[in-house]
Amino acid sequence: MRTKTxxxxxxxxxxxxRLFGTQRFHEVRMEDIAxxxxxxxxxxxxxxxxxxxxxxxxxxxxxxxxxxxxxEVLEPAHGARQQLEAMVxxxxxxxxxxxxxxDLIQRAEVHHRPGVASPxxxxxxxxxxxxxxxxxxxxxxxxxxxxxxxLAALMLLxxxxxxxxxxxxxxxxxLARQIVTDFLRGADMSQSCLVTEKIE
Amino acid sequence: MRTKTxxxxxxxxxxxxRLFGTQRFHEVRMEDIAxxxxxxxxxxxxxxxxxxxxxxxxxxxxxxxxxxxxxEVLEPAHGARQQLEAMVxxxxxxxxxxxxxxDLIQRAEVHHRPGVASPxxxxxxxxxxxxxxxxxxxxxxxxxxxxxxxLAALMLLxxxxxxxxxxxxxxxxxLARQIVTDFLRGADMSQSCLVTEKIE
Numbered sequence: 005m006r007t008k009t010x011x012x013x014x015x016x017x018x019x020x021x022r023l024f025g026t027q028r029f030h031e032v033r034m035e036d037i038a039x040x041x042x043x044x045x046x047x048x049x050x051x052x053x054x055x056x057x058x059x060x061x062x063x064x065x066x067x068x069x070x071x072x073x074x075x076e077v078l079e080p081a082h083g084a085r086q087q088l089e090a091m092v093x094x095x096x097x098x099x100x101x102x103x104x105x106x107d108l109i110q111r112a113e114v115h116h117r118p119g120v121a122s123p124x125x126x127x128x129x130x131x132x133x134x135x136x137x138x139x140x141x142x143x144x145x146x147x148x149x150x151x152x153x154x155l156a157a158l159m160l161l162x163x164x165x166x167x168x169x170x171x172x173x174x175x176x177x178x179l180a181r182q183i184v185t186d187f188l189r190g191a192d193m194s195q196s197c198l199v200t201e202k203i204e
Numbered sequence: 205m206r207t208k209t210x211x212x213x214x215x216x217x218x219x220x221x222r223l224f225g226t227q228r229f230h231e232v233r234m235e236d237i238a239x240x241x242x243x244x245x246x247x248x249x250x251x252x253x254x255x256x257x258x259x260x261x262x263x264x265x266x267x268x269x270x271x272x273x274x275x276e277v278l279e280p281a282h283g284a285r286q287q288l289e290a291m292v293x294x295x296x297x298x299x300x301x302x303x304x305x306x307d308l309i310q311r312a313e314v315h316h317r318p319g320v321a322s323p324x325x326x327x328x329x330x331x332x333x334x335x336x337x338x339x340x341x342x343x344x345x346x347x348x349x350x351x352x353x354x355l356a357a358l359m360l361l362x363x364x365x366x367x368x369x370x371x372x373x374x375x376x377x378x379l380a381r382q383i384v385t386d387f388l389r390g391a392d393m394s395q396s397c398l399v400t401e402k403i404e
Contacts, residue, residue, distance in 0.1 A: 028315075111314045114307065115228075128370070148392035152382050156391040158371055159363030159383065166362025167355065170328070182352050183359065190390035191356040192348035 013051045016041045017065050020058055025104025029059070029111055060123050063112055066105055067127040070098050074134065084142035085184065091134065092164065093180035099168045106169060132157050148188055160187055213251045216241045217265050220258055225304025229259070229311055260323050263312055266305055267327040270298050274334065284342035285384065291334065292364060293380035299368045306369060332357050348388055360387055 019041035023032045034055055038048040052058035077090040099105055113122045135157040139150040150156050160183075167183070176182070189195075219241035223232045234255055238248040252258035277290040299305055313322045335357040339350040350356050360383075367383070376382070389395075 107314065110310050114311045114314050142392075149394040150391050151393040152386060152391070154372065155367065155379075155382060156386055158366040159359075159386065159391075162366025163359030163363040166358040166365070169362075171358055172354065179355075182355060186352060186356055186359065186390075188390050188392040189395065190386075190388050191350050191352070191359075192342075192388040193351040194346075194349040195389060 012043060012047065013061075014065075016043060016048060016051055016058070017062050020062055021066075021102070021104055021108075024059070024062070024108060029055075034058075059108070059112065063108055063123040066102060066108070067124065067130075070095070070127065071130065073098055084138050084145055084147045085188070087141070088135075088138050088187075089180045089184045091138065092160075092183050095131075095164055096168055096175065096179065100175070128161070131161055135160065156187070163187075212243060212247065213261075214265075216243060216248060216251055216258070217262050220262055221266075221302070221304055221308075224259070224262070224308060229255075234258075259308070259312065263308055263323040266302060266308070267324065267330075270295070270327065271330065273298055284338050284345055284347045285388070287341070288335075288338050288387075289380045289384045291338065292360075292383050295331075295364055296368055296375065296379065300375070328361070331361055335360060356387070363387075 016037065020032075020037045023036055023040055032055070034048060035045055037055075037058065038045045041048070052061060073094050074091060077094045078087050081087040081090040109122070109124045112124060136153055139148075139153045139157070142148040142150070163183070167179070171179075216237065220232075220237045223236055223240055232255070234248060235245055237255075237258065238245045241248070252261060273294050274291060277294045278287050281287040281290040309322070309324045312324060336353055339348075339353045339357070342348040342350070364383070367379075371379075
């Protein structure tokens with residue numbers, strides 16, 4: 005009997021992501037996922053008891069990927085503002101590379117069992133915490149002082165969601181910088197202190 | 205034979221909203237909705253051919269209510285900034301009063317037929333247009349000049365969505381003002397031009 009390997013379960017998750025991204029949840033059968041992943045049905049069921057379990061695993065997997073990505077981009081960035089930009093850029097890129105992810109998250113929230121947090125809630129909390137940490141670092145380092153940290157973190161993350169879903173494509177190369185500039189300095193460029201500065 | 209009346213169809217929609225707000229879509233039966241609305245099943249089917257049609261009608265109805273509400277609050281507001289605050293406040297209040305609405309919208313987007321826009325898309329477009337109109341008014345009247353109007357409108361609406369879903373309750377009475385202040389002047393209060401001003 006073969007043992008479970010990370011590699012095989014990743015293969016299954018990637019195949020499932022492709023299928024869930026193009027077909028409705030109830031249209032995707034476990035055997036379709038097995039075929040797409042080129043594994044036997046028996047193998048598939050050794051990893052995931054049913055479609056629902058696979059679905060949750062898929063969201064957990066995406067969440068871990070996003071965390072890893074954020075760690076990678078935050079580490080080399082210098083200063084809180086640059087980290088903020090790196091974080092914004094990485095989140096947009098991640099969702100752009102995984103276009104099925106929004107539907108997965110939305111579906112999970114629509115169908116999640118009452119009383120059980122949706123599997124993406126933890127990720128959302130982590131992102132908020134990460135942002136609040138950057139806000140604190142910005143203040144400690146004298147880069148910026150966020151007036152309403154909790155509110156601003158929600159506004160920024162929610163705004164990103166809209167930009168990712170409904171914003172212009174292809175993305176401007178300046179997008180992350182524009183978002184962070186508007187976020188920190190305000191969308192209004194007519195303020196006296198800004199007129200004298202070159203923003204872009 | 206009785207004719208359709210607006211009043212009766214509103215009664216049905218309100219009953220449906222209550223049920224869809226507390227039960228999963230597939231658990232709500234047309235007869236439950238008829239009972240909740242205190243109308244006969246025949247009457248119900250005269251208005252709505254099936255649950256899916258009723259569901260779309262419900263979103264359309266909510267959308268019209270929100271538009272009406274926005275007209276009411278924008279009309280008496282003086283100046284673009286005050287209108288912006290009134291709009292933000294009204295959107296938050298509307299979703300707080302209709303807590304089932306997010307789930308309805310999300311469900312509609314998860315289940316909408318491929319190629320057909322979700323029924324809320326029109327509302328989203330209307331809100332964006334309204335915001336862009338306010339931005340233009342603000343510039344015309346010399347109140348503010350939005351640096352990246354399309355981007356800022358998406359960021360603001362998306363941010364509102366997050367605040368409504370995940371923000372602290374009870375809402376601060378200053379919430380709309382805080383959001384608009386951060387939006388126009390930036391979340392960073394350490395900018396020199398802001399330090400001399402009293403924001404709150």
